[in-house]
Amino acid sequence: MTGMKPISIALIGNPNSGKTAVFNQLTGLNQKVSNYPGITVEKKIGMGTFSDGRPFRILDLPGTYSLVPDSLDEQIVSEQTLNWSLDLDRPDVIVAVVDASNLRRNLLLVTQISDLGIPVILALNMADRVHHDISDDMLTGLENGLGLWKAIPLVAIKGKGFKELKAELQSVGEKTAVRLPVYAGLDKEAFHPLETWLTSELGFPRDWCRAQALRLVCKSGYSDLVRAQLEKIGHSAVENWTEFMSIRDSIRSQTPNWRSLPAGDAGKRYAHIDAVLTKIKWGSDDPLNRRSRSERADAWLTHPVLGPLIFVLLLVFIFQAIFSWAVVPMDWISQAMDWLNAGLHRGLPPGPLRDLLTDGILAGVGSIVVFLPQILILVFFLTLLEDSGYMARVAFMLDRFMSRMGLHGRSVLPLMSGYACAIPGIMATRTIDSWKERLITILILPLMSCSARLPVYALMIGAFIPNQKIGGIFGLQGLTLVSMYFLGTITALIMAKVFSRLIRKEKTSSFIMEMPPYRIPLMRSVGNQVILRGKLFLKNAGKIIMAVSIILWFLASYPKVDSGSGPVNNIERSFAGTLGHVIEPVIRPLGFDWKIGVGLVTSFAAREVLVSTLATMYNVADEQDDVLDLRTALRMDTDPATGKPRYSVLTALSLMVFFVFAAQCMATFAIVRHETNSWKWPLFMVTYLTVLAYLASLVVYQGGLRLGWG
């Protein structure tokens, strides 16, 4: 079967209809799925083979409500469908994924897709949320009424209905695609010359010509997109574009109401959908009760006063849990490290190799791995918030506030994603149609504290913030952690306001977001996310952190100093010590010493490397055989000149504030360069964030000293 042309399958649907869950089920891949719109913002391709050995290629496209694009992610779908109509990468079958509990609205896109003349399989996803049986007659009615190859009920996240879907996909190519009579767009006589031109110049199918003619006449932006795409692929029709323009202008002059025609077209399509749904008695017992439960919950959860209060309390609870729930597993990891350390000391003779393994690798990697439970707890709660649909409510609550700060409502979900990682957040800004608003969102996104900063916060809080309750309920450590997240978020909004004044907007865009219903998250799905993140965290610890720990151990251990009785470690005079002392004058006003200075340099490889750097340096300096507890080492470290503790609560706050703002992430820099297609914006971003970090730390430390907190 090798060498056969793969069957090409495309997935299309509205945002949050579950395309990626279908993609994952079909390919066995593990793309991120969640319960809010805009998870997929670029096309993704999966390959595989059918059970009979035939290969297939499956394309997952971003969610869109219409084939006329408003934003970059929707443009990807429009360009793709345009290519298909020009016979480029035309799929053998389209799987139109729809939310079965909101079928009417989802079917508008399906009617547009079926104009392409490509067999369409309707995947009625979330069929378990439809409060009536989906009978065979209903499915047949949908197939006949909408000109579909097949309609199949699915529950993608549970893997239900895929046996039938796979069987249908396998049969594609064995049968001739039968085009059934369906609604074929608004028929206006004035448009016929353009339909003829499209047929002769571009070879579009009949129904697609009619639909495209309407879009090309009524949406100037769409005709620009088509022209750009034709130029991109070197199509000869571009040479006759003036002919197209004159036909278009002629139609516009003959049709005074041409601007309102797309609405009329959508109205006719909906009328057709309504007729089909009425005929098959779909939704006669509409799930109003289920919807009203979500709406009743929203009355509290998105209440103008209670909603934000509940959100803040929820965050306080989560960050409290990060500290209190992780104590026992963190102790286990520390004990495992001690056991390994003791084993290495027993098994190896004294010497540089043993020192490298214990003071370098074990101390460096172990100091990061110990934070694994806290990372997993954070990921667990973030996944719960996303999958339950609550994150979309947070976006809704913040929308009005965002627009006051010069941001787009669509910016909220990318910013929320930034709490986990800036990269998917920056990718998700593709859903923002205004370039300037998108740029502002990209520039402020690194201010949302990603989970890579958690080890730094947790180390400093664990070492210097007392574990005590405030008001008998809230833990001081959890509140400190929450305040770091809020500091980043509030600064992000202030910077958005500043940037919106500096960067002029070309237009004000609207924000319409479909509110997903509340769902009880699938524990299997949440568990998979937590395991996946745990694996990545450990993989990272075994790669970049281990490599940096080895190098740093060497730099902190050499050159040895002659003590008279032989060479000994003197970290102050080592390579790392020398480097640290060069940096120290610059960072001294922030309350940082040379050791933190070295950590700031190494943390450009990855933020959490600061923790492993400090751990390695303290263990190199320590004469004892045990692996030092870094929190204790930081607390006990004294300045030999004054005899006073080297670090204080103020130092910890200053360092955490520095990490809230500083832009030490290579991947973020790279993706900003990629997404803005320039060096100017990523360089500007790093510069302003570094200046902000320095100034904020300076204010915290020097201000604290003036207030006598040092």
Add this chain to the structure above:
Amino acid sequence: MDFQLIIVLAIVLLAVPYAWSQIRAGWKSGDSNHHCDHCPANPETDSSDRKGRF
């Protein structure tokens, strides 16, 4: 030279290009793979190099 020191030097010399390759991978992960290798909350987004099977 001390045997342990020779091994240590070899490990350190290997670690330098490896660390550099990891830093470059960090750049690549953002620039072309659109995800963050260094971030624990990174969604796994490889889509074309793994094969699914019906």
